[in-house]
Each structure stands twice: as structure tokens, then as C-alpha cells.
Amino acid sequence: MNKTTGSPPQAARIRLRSYMRPHLAVAVAAPLLMLLEVAMDLLQPRLMARILDEGIIGGDTSSIWTVGGWMLLAALVGLAGGIGCTVFSTLASQRFGADLREGLYRRTMRLSPELLGRFGTGSLVTRLTGDVSQLQQTTLVALRMLARSLFIALGSLVMCIALSPRLSLVLIVTVPALAVLLVWLKRTTVPLFASVQQALDEVNTRLQESLANMRVVKAFVRAPHEEARFGAANDGYRASSLAAARIGALSQPLLSLLLGFTTAAALWYGGALAGSDSIQPGQLAAYLTYLSQLLLSLNGLGNHLLTLSRATASAGRIREVLGAKDEAGSGSHADAERKRKEAxxxxxxxxxxxxxxxxxxxxxxxxxxxxxxxxxxxxxxREAPYLEWSAVGYRYPGSDEYALRGFSLSIRRGESIGIVGMNGSGKSTLALLTAGLLQPTEGSIRLLGKPLGGWDPEELRSKVGLVLQQAHLFSGSIADNIRYGRPDAPESDMLEAAGSAFAAGFVGAMPEGYGTRLGQKGVNLSGGQRQRLSIARTLLLKPELLLLDDSTSAVDAATETAITESIERMGESCTLLLVSQKLASLRRCDRIVVLDEGRLAAVGTQEQLLASSPLYRELHESQKGAEPA
Known part of the structure; x- marks a missing residue:
């Protein structure tokens, strides 16, 4: 299960509240209108007491009609207040939830790859959906039901004391006992609900992994294994939910026992006071009504406290994401923006x-x-270093081993550099570091003399293009996918990029051409077709530095050579870093870098490496039969 450590910074707490600030007027109007409804409700028992004491017992029939009219007017005013509270509380909660969900999504898009891996996809989905929905629902409850319970509790308590201070002595035991119960309930349930949300993260992670890798599961006939893994995660979620539910189930009988004891004591003592004429029958009836409202509202507060406990756990999980460092690793996004503006x-x-x-x-x-x-x-x-690595090292979070260490090299503008090595030698890590998607653990990378971390992310993305081995496409048309980085690119540029990636042929053969709709992740295309579209998408950006991380592995040798030649024709306007397992793909590179266990083993032309690098010769001999004639 993915977890993050440390408490969120205070800035994140302020940021979370700031999502309600634009809707503060609507949010404040809701409890104010609820206060109007509660005031009218609290007025009803007093008016009823007058009808009983003055109209029925006193024989004043006219007062019955007069006071009854006031009761009807109060009911209508209270109804208007209740409707207004419902409207405004719904508006405030929905707007708050929408803004928070959008802000959390923006923050997720700026998370570094390390933090994305630490949180986990399943956890982030849960936070964007379940946790935000929990806060949204809690906001609605707080502005409406919680406000009502709180106002009625306070108002009923005041009215009880005003009607009979002596009878109100029965509350001396109830209120402190109830306060102790509510504090215990709050402290116990918050950690339990946090564990429930973490268990739900695990369920979502298992589900997403199974669905995303369904072909692998079926190919290896591992459905029973995946069912067992999902069952274990589901059992953990059930156990966590039951543990939280037990506390909620226990709180209700305790509250009912406490409130029942208070009601019984008030009836006994109130009957004694009425028998000694210390309180009028109408006043006693009103008192018992207020007491009933007080006890019911206190019971409601206990129920709402469980909702608040769950929302507290969800708020903490959302703050973890909002307070996380951005992709540049310079703290929260707000801090990064402030530093960028001040610099x-x-x-x-x-x-x-x-x-x-x-x-x-x-x-x-x-x-x-x-x-x-x-x-x-x-x-x-031309001779000035365009891209420089200085003693660059990187260690993945949670690992004691360096994936790349002590790597130093400089290249000129327009150079084509091949990168080769055994599996696990650090080739993809070097590509991700050079693209700025990972931050070096040690050393530095400079582009045009400026550290990568000092570039504005958008400006860096406009200069550096990366194509990964795993082609990631989106649902939509082929044209939308190619234009993903430049939505406003003219059709001529799109066609040129597709032609350079040798994707125009198979796209043109489709009935709808570039308007062909792709399924999720491009499932209706072959692996080679997906890779060529990914290359076209990056070429459309016209990057100065192009990183191809084994991105033609699913393409045949002839097409791969044609793509490489097409990119080379871009000339000095494009510097190329080509990561490949196939040495034949690197023959046209100006220099070839050989990596061995995360370190730079050799660098030079193919002829130089064949003469000086045992590792390169070993790779060359192992692939000699696979090279095209």
C-alpha cells in the first residue's frame, strides 16, 4: 500500500480553505437562513404554551386564534428559511467540490514521477473522487444539518433555562457526559476512517492493475491469482470499514442511554415541580418539547461527528497532494510560482x-x-556545449542502489548520440533525467548552460521532446493524438510530422484517415503503429533536443532506419539522443555512449568502440547475426 510520510505544511491547510473563499457569501447565507428556520421552530413551543395556559386552561378563546395565527406565520417564515438554506448550501458545496477537484487534478499533473509512484495511481484516483466527494458532502451537511443541530441545541438549552432554571439542573450531568463521549468519538474515529480510505486505495490499485494488464493476465492464465490479490485487498477494506462501523454502532446506544436517562429525570422532577405549582402545565409541556429538541439535536451532533471524522481523514489525504512538491522539485506549486516571479x-x-x-x-x-x-x-x-551532464547520479526512492552514477558528458548542438548497454544499465533513467522528468540525486544537467531545474517547465517541454518505448495514446481521433502537444498546429505540420514518423501510410489506409477514433490507450492499433504516432506527436513540437528511448522497438528494421534518416535530415536544428538495444539502429550516430551498471563505460564512434570497448564488442558479436545485410 502506498503511503506518504510527514504532515502537510501549513500552507496546504490554508490552500484547502481557499477553495471555499470564492463562495463565502453563499456559504454564509446558508447557516444564516437555517438560523431563521431554527428561530421559528424554537418559537412554536412558547406559542403553544400560551394557547394551553391562556386559551384552554384560562378560557380565552380569542387568544387561541391570535396565537395560532402567529404560529402559522412562524411556520411559513421557517419554511422559507429552510428552502433558502437548502439552495445556498447545495450551491456552496457543489462549487467547492468542483473547484477542489479541479485544483487537485492540476496539482496531480505537476507531481514529480517519484511522488506519482509514491502516491500510486489507485490512491490518487480515490483522493480525486472519493475524498473530494466526502468533503463536498460534509460541506453540505455542515452548512445545513450540522448548523441546524447546533442552533437547535443552543437555542433549546437557552429556552429550557429561561423556562425553568430549577428543572434545568438535570442537564448538569448530561452535558459534561455528552462532551466526554463526543471527544472520545472524535479521537477514535479519525484514524479508523483514515485506514478505511487507505484500504480503498489498495482496492482501486488492484482493480486498475488487473484491468490495465488484462492481456498479460489472460496470457499467463493468472486470473485466479489476481482474484486472490483483489480478494485480499477487498477483505482488508471490509475489515477497516467494520472497525469504523463498530465505533459508530457503539456510539448510538451510549447516546440513546444518556439521552433517555435525561428525559426520565426531567419527567420525574418536572412532575414534582408541577405538583407543587412551581411550574405551569403549559410551561412544563413547552419545557419537555425543548428538552426533546435538545436531546435529538445532541444525538444528531453525534451522528454528524462521524461524518466530520471521515471528512477530516479525507482532508488530510488531499492536503498531502496539495502540499507535495511539483515536478521541478522546488516545493509546492505556489512556492515555485512565487520563486519564479521573484527571480x-x-x-x-x-x-x-x-x-x-x-x-x-x-x-x-x-x-x-x-x-x-x-x-x-x-x-x-557550434563547438559550445549544448547539453552537459556533470557527475550525474540518480537513485530511485526506496532503493539503496544507484541506477546512474558519476555520468559526465557534453554534446554539441546538432549531434546525434546513441546510448546502449545491457538491461538495467541506466539508459532509460538517463533519458528521463535529461528530459527533466526526474531530478538528479547528485550532480547536474545543463541545457544551453542553464541547469534543467532552472528552466520553466513549459519552456523546457518546448525544447526537449521525449518518446518512450511504451506508446501512450489517448481516446480520441488520430489527429487529436498527433496534435496533443500543439492543438492549434496547422494540418500541413501534422501531415509533415506523420510523414517523418512513417505513420502517414497506415493512417491513410484507414477509412476515416486522421479522423479515425482510437480506443483507450490506442487498443485498436498495433504496437508499431502506436510507436509511430507517438514519434509523430513529438516531432510536431519541433524540439531542439529529441530523446528516443527505444521508441522504435516494435517497428521493423527498414522502417526504423527510414525514421532515423528522416530525423537526421532535420540537421543542426535538432540534437538527437537515441536509446536502443539494437546496435544497428545506432550506426549512423556521431558518437555512441556505452553504459554498464549505471556508469559511463565508453564513448566514441562504432569503429573506436569496436577497438577499445570489450563490452561494446560483446554486444556487437551477440547481435551480428541480427543486423540487416
């Missing part, structure tokens, strides 16, 4: 190597467009 603006085009800076001053043209520079300046710009 002086730096043009990344002038944050270069000293040689490139000197070259830049020889001409007025920017370094990204050296056409207007003198030849010496252009030469210096």
Missing part, C-alpha cells in the same frame, strides 16, 4: 559556455540563429 529574468540563449558568450559578442544575431554571425562566432557556437 530575475534570464535569457537562456545567453547563458552559455564562455567561448560561446565571446562569440556572441562578435555579432548581433542570437546564438540560436547564428546565420547573422561572423564565421568565427558561428564556429564557436
Amino acid at each position: 530575475p529574468e534570464v535569457d537562456p540563449n545567453v547563458a552559455r559556455d564562455a567561448a560561446a558568450d565571446a562569440a556572441l559578442q562578435q555579432g548581433d544575431a542570437p546564438l540560436d540563429d547564428p546565420s547573422g554571425m561572423p564565421e568565427s562566432a558561428r564556429a564557436a557556437a
